Amino acid sequence: MSATSKKISLKNLRSDVDSLKKTLLNLNFQKSTGQLENTSAIKKARRKIASLKTSFNQQRGKQDA
Helix, strand or coil: CCHHHHHHHHHHHHHHHHHHHHHHHHHHHHHHHCCCCCCHHHHHHHHHHHHHHHHHHHHHHHHHC
16 A cells, blocks of 8 residues: 555545544434434444544554554
């Protein structure tokens, strides 16, 4: 994997995390107003964010090494 493709994938991971954080914020707002029916979506979003952040940090670590 070349350095430029790593940078691209890191940028993609970062943008995915940002979009999931926005989704999580919206889910929390819906929960607080009583509009959220599928409360498990919050847990799934949090776990997906954690997974993406782990991948991001692993790739960044490989890049720095």
